[in-house]
Amino acid sequence: MKRYGSVIRIAPGKLEEYKKLHAAAWPGVLRMISACNIRNYSIYHKDGWLFSYFEYVGDNYEADMARMAADPETRRWWAVCKPCHEPLSTRGEGEWWAEMEELFHHS
Template sequence: MTAQRHGQIIAVDPEGIAEYKRLHAAVWPQVLEMISACNIRNYSIFLKEPENLLFAYFEYVGSDFEADMAKMAADPVTQDWWSRCMPLQRPLDTRKEGEWWAEAEEVFHHD
């Protein structure tokens, strides 16, 4: 199965950058296990300052993205993790309805 590549963008509160970095320097093991259990691989988050934008990239290797994302969203540990991260994030005004992180279109890829 070929991986589906995803790119996502969100802003981060300038006053929350240090906390966001601190959280992600030591992601809880249960959160990492859930990410893997939901068929996400090669997951990275990048910070662009001074614009204070986060860019996430991951590869989805499963067969039912919506079901795997629902599984992740239902996990109590993940919910607790998100409750710490989400207040630091600022969704883009231009995101599509239902998105928290705005999906970015892939316009080029080279292996």
């Protein structure tokens, strides 16, 4: 299992819309997240920043992420959510949410 953290800004005036979207997340999108070996997925908000955390329990992260990205319902969900985001200019190539380095973990 590997933990992932990422960050993005919420676009001005979009927080309430983003909250409503995620309060009624599409069932097909949630099924795809699970099918792609993601567990304990959470999104947090603070002062205009969104922080995402999940645990990946699969064997091939790149293949699972490609599978998710190819899913038509997930792609429609992303198209609805994308206008709510302001990605960081320092994000890595191919990233929308900027991946974060884990500095500490205690279990």
